[in-house]
Amino acid sequence: MNFTEILTEYNISISPEGHHHAREGWVQFDCPLCGKGTHGYHMGYNISFGYVNCWRCGHHSLLKVVMEITGLSLDKCRKLLSQIPARRVRIQEKPRGKLVIPSGVNFLNHAHLKYLIKRNYKPLDLEKLWDIQGIGLSSRLAWRIFIPIYYHGEMVSWTTRSIADCSKVTRYISASPEEESINHKHLLYGEDFVRDTIIICEGPFDVWRIGCGAVATLGTGYSKKQVIKMTIFKNRYVCFDNEKEAQQRAKKLCNTLSLYPGDTSNIQLSSKDVGTATKDEIIKLKKLLVKT
Secondary structure (H helix, E strand, C coil): CCHHHHHHHCCCCECCCCCCCCCCCEEEECCCCCCCCCCCCCEEEECCCCCEEECCCEEECHHHHHHHHHCCCHHHHHHHHCCCCCCCCCCCCCCCCCCCCCCCEECCCHHHHHHHHHCCCCHHHHHHHHCCEEECCCCCCCCEEEEEEEECCEEEEEEEEECCCCCCCCCEEECCHHHCCCCHHHCCECHHHCCCEEEEECCHHHHHHHCECEEECCCCCCCHHHHHHHHCCCEEEECCCCCHHHHHHHHHHHHHHCCCCCEEEECCCCCCCHHHCCHHHHHHHHHHHHCC
């Protein structure tokens, strides 16, 4: 038995060929948690790695999703999923520490909400899709947005962003090697939501502005392992900040990616960066993700 057969058995509609959410290697269907009967096909099941996520409400346990679809008990759903042949082939990573969530992580409080709203983000949407939380009073990471990093549906690392308007404060502080199970610089933030077209940005806030299909290198630089991940995708758009140094990095990355099969383009915005891009610029970026 495979996952498609489970959906068919319980009369769950699968996205038709040519639908903008349908991609090779994925099975798209209505999210049972936020989109029953909508025919939006926002939830995807990754055939190779056996995980699910929804383009509207984010990461979910496969077991939880199957329970919602079938109405069966926990034990029966476990038995049902055990019939799906394992096809998971993970990229081997160097041993890291165990994932450790920093102290003080909690819900977004008034200060976090005010900061996000000021930057024209919708906090509730970010909480739902990207699982962000807040850190208030803390000895180490006070007054920051906590940003979990997922890989194949599993949280493996994290980064944080200061909400303080002070040039002396380090904007981003990420997990140390002892606090993550996979090196965050070996990953692309948001890669779980990519199908065959990718928009490569610098930070999580850029990804949030564009939405599913955009990824971040989690810093101004990028690693060789991140580049290798980028080459997997058929259509690649690099969208770094609109400043001289960032554009030099963007052109260098495009030159490297152009050596691999697929199409690579550099996008230079009129705005300073994706986070401050105009509504029209964001609309154009989003169209790139659904035109193929």
